[in-house]
Amino acid sequence: MRWSFVRAKHVLWLLVALFCLLVIMEVCKDGGGDGGEVRKDIKDVPPVLTKPKKWEMVSSCREDPFIKNITDFAQLPAIIQDFLRYKHCRNFPQILDAPMKCGGRNKSKGVFLLLAIKSSPQNYERRAVVRQTWGEETIYKGAHIKTIFLSGTSKNQREDRRLRQLLQIESEKYGDILQWDFHDTFYNLTLKQFLFHQWLTENCPGAHFIMNGDDDIFVNTYNVVKYLSDKRADSHLFVGQLIANVGPIRNPGSKYYVPVQVYSSDSYPAYCGGGGILMSRFTAHVIYNKSLDIPLIPIDDVYLGMCLNKAGLAPASHMAMSTVGVPVPSKDIDSFDPCFYRQLLMVHRFVPFEMMIMWNAVNDPDLHCGQKLSLYGGASDKLPNKL
Ligand SMILES: *[C@@H]1O[C@H](CO)[C@@H](O)[C@H](O)[C@H]1NC(C)=O
Ligand SMILES: *[C@@H]1O[C@H](CO)[C@@H](O)[C@H](O)[C@H]1NC(C)=O
Ligand SMILES: *[C@@H]1O[C@H](CO)[C@@H](O)[C@H](O)[C@H]1NC(C)=O
Ligand SMILES: *[C@@H]1O[C@H](CO)[C@@H](O)[C@H](O)[C@H]1NC(C)=O
Numbered sequence: 275m276r277w278s279f280v281r282a283k284h285v286l287w288l289l290v291a292l293f294c295l296l297v298i299m300e301v302c303k304d305g306g307g308d309g310g311e312v313r314k315d316i317k318d319v320p321p322v323l324t325k326p327k328k329w330e331m332v333s334s335c336r337e338d339p340f341i342k343n344i345t346d347f348a349q350l351p352a353i354i355q356d357f358l359r360y361k362h363c364r365n366f367p368q369i370l371d372a373p374m375k376c377g378g379r380n381k382s383k384g385v386f387l388l389l390a391i392k393s394s395p396q397n398y399e400r401r402a403v404v405r406q407t408w409g410e411e412t413i414y415k416g417a418h419i420k421t422i423f424l425s426g427t428s429k430n431q432r433e434d435r436r437l438r439q440l441l442q443i444e445s446e447k448y449g450d451i452l453q454w455d456f457h458d459t460f461y462n463l464t465l466k467q468f469l470f471h472q473w474l475t476e477n478c479p480g481a482h483f484i485m486n487g488d489d490d491i492f493v494n495t496y497n498v499v500k501y502l503s504d505k506r507a508d509s510h511l512f513v514g515q516l517i518a519n520v521g522p523i524r525n526p527g528s529k530y531y532v533p534v535q536v537y538s539s540d541s542y543p544a545y546c547g548g549g550g551i552l553m554s555r556f557t558a559h560v561i562y563n564k565s566l567d568i569p570l571i572p573i574d575d576v577y578l579g580m581c582l583n584k585a586g587l588a589p590a591s592h593m594a595m596s597t598v599g600v601p602v603p604s605k606d607i608d609s610f611d612p613c614f615y616r617q618l619l620m621v622h623r624f625v626p627f628e629m630m631i632m633w634n635a636v637n638d639p640d641l642h643c644g645q646k647l648s649l650y651g652g653a654s655d656k657l658p659n660k661l
Contacts, residue, residue, distance in 0.1 A: 335363035344535050351526055354533060354572075357461045361570045364468060369427070369438065370445045370453040375420055376478035383480030386417035387499060390470055393423040393489040394458045395437035398444075400489040403626040405448065407633035408493040417499045420481070422450050423489070424470050426458030460529070463548070463574040471562035482507035484558050485620075487550030492624040492632055494615065497594070498552065501619060511554035512582060514546030514620075516591030517575075530573060537571050545579025546589045550620040560585045594619040612636045613643035 337359040341347060344358060376382035389409050393401055401423055409421040425441060428434040438453075445451040454469050456462055467486075474484070483502050485493060505511055521541040522532035553561075564581040571577050582589055594617060610628070612635035615621065624632065635641060 335360065335365065338362055346535070350533060350535060351531070353461060354531070354536065357572050358535065363456075364465065364570075366454045366456040366465075366469065368452065368454050368469075368473075370425075370441055370451045371473075372422055372445070372449050372452060373477050375422055375449070376481055379477060379479060381480070382478040383482075384418055385420050385478065385481040386483065387419045387495070387502065388474075388478060388481040388484045389419065389421040389493070389495070390474075390484055390486045391421065391423050391489050392463065392466060392487070393425055395425050395428055395441055395453070396433070397489050398440060399626045401444065403629045404489060405450070407629050408495045411450075414496055414499050415503075417503075419495060419499070422452055424466055425451060425453045426456045426462060426466060427453070429457045429459065461572040464570045464572060464577045467574045467577065468562075468565055468570065471558060471565060474558060475562050479555070479559070481555055483511070483555065484553050485550065486553065487620065488548070488622070490623055490625070491550045492615065492618075492621045492629055493550065494618055494620070494636060496637075497617070498619050501594075502552070505554065507555045509554060510557050510560075510587050511590075512546065512551065512557045512578075512587065513553075513590045513592040514551040514595050515549070516544060516546055516589055517542075518544040532571065532573065542576050543579045543583035544589050545575050545582075546591075547622075548575030548578070549622040550595060551575070551578070552592075552595070552619070557582075557587065560587065592619060595621075612638070612641055616641070616643060 338361075341355075341359055347355065347358070350358070376385045376388065391401075391404060391409065405421070410419075411421050412419050423444075428437050441451050441453050445453075452470070452473060454466070456465055458466070470486070474481070483505070485495075485498060487493070519541070521539070522537050523530045524533065525531060526533075561578060561581040564584045565577075568577070568580055568584060571580070579589060610632070612632060615632055616636045
């Protein structure tokens with residue numbers, strides 16, 4: 275008798291608790307929405323996005339019907355087959371946009387440097403730290419610096435649902451996400467690059483210079499602005515880590531495997547490592563123009579080299595840009611020494627916490643660097659006076 279009374283009491287309490295929880299959840303949902311509105315009002319930049327579409331694949335591009343005509347198609351690795359099936363597909367719906375990033379087409383000449391960072395949806399921490407360090411939108415010596423992240427979707431359906439939510443939140447909060455409805459895979463990076471150039475032509479054609487790179491590079495943004503201060507936006511400029519006299523890797527086991535069915539010549543035109551490339555608006559527009567006629571190949575940085583080559587333009591190297599880690603000049607110098615990074619423009623492969631430490635260290639006014647490392651070939655001494 276007494277036992278069942280206790281049980282009933284417990285069940286009653288449980289129901290009451292459950293009811294309270296539901297009420298709280300409802301209140302939070304509304305409250306959260308309001309919170310979002312308040313944030314929007316505080317920020318002077320209105321969040322810019324289009325509402326997310328349905329979860330299902332929206333693109334209607336069909337597999338190439340002549341795919342079986344390719345010699346030995348069936349023998350190619352599945353990933354290459356997949357690439358060849360869809361390589362003609364270039365129109366993918368944009369899920370998140372930031373059309374006013376540069377103040378609109380007509381005002382985009384006011385942007386000096388656009389940081390366009392390739393970032394897979396799951397790389398939340400990298401974007402978070404880039405926003406707080408070298409990718410912070412600011413005005414440096416009169417030069418307006420703007421930042422966008424370029425993203426696709428996750429191949430994994432369950433993960434994709436959540437990551438779309440994540441990017442939507444980031445877009446509302448920071449207005450810096452461009453997301454297209456294609457799988458953000460290694461072999462689709464060229465597609466991402468193409469869609470970025472298309473977006474740039476539409477929405478930000480006036481930006482003077484573009485720093486295009488990965489989300490794990492460290493950029494000394496202020497040095498980049500100084501370096502660009504005597505360059506012309508309407509002249510050719512394409513610098514990074516120059517890679518010349520190489521050709522496609524024909525070993526099917528390599529990450530960079532490119533069979534003859536994808537690229538027949540045995541040599542690539544000169545190109546710059548895709549980790550970080552600096553280009554002028556002139557060159558960015560030429561690349562877009564040429565890309566309309568050049569079939570995509572899966573290696574994005576080589577593809578840019580092909581576009582330049584077709585336009586009769588050459589990529590250039592810059593001593594202070596390295597996409598393969600740090601070329602430490604001597605054994606006596608610590609590869610994590612801020613004095614070293616202070617002179618660089620860009621280095622590949624930093625984990626988020628290193629990015630934070632290094633950004634603060636190189637911008638520390640109390641950092642005294644006795645030793646001259648002269649990575650610019652002497653030019654570094656002149657740089658601070660240029661602007
Ligand atoms: C592909 O092969 C078929 C025969 O198998 C032929 O009829 C067709 O014209 C070929 N298409 C192209 C584009 O080569
Ligand atoms: C931008 O400039 C073009 C040509 O000068 C003009 O036709 C268009 O209305 C302008 N757009 C905006 C949004 O001001
Ligand atoms: C590129 O993205 C498209 C659209 O999501 C997808 O169908 C295709 O499989 C992807 N290609 C590669 C090589 O990952
Ligand atoms: C793009 O290229 C075409 C020729 O392929 C040329 O007529 C046109 O002027 C170019 N446009 C730009 C903006 O360079």
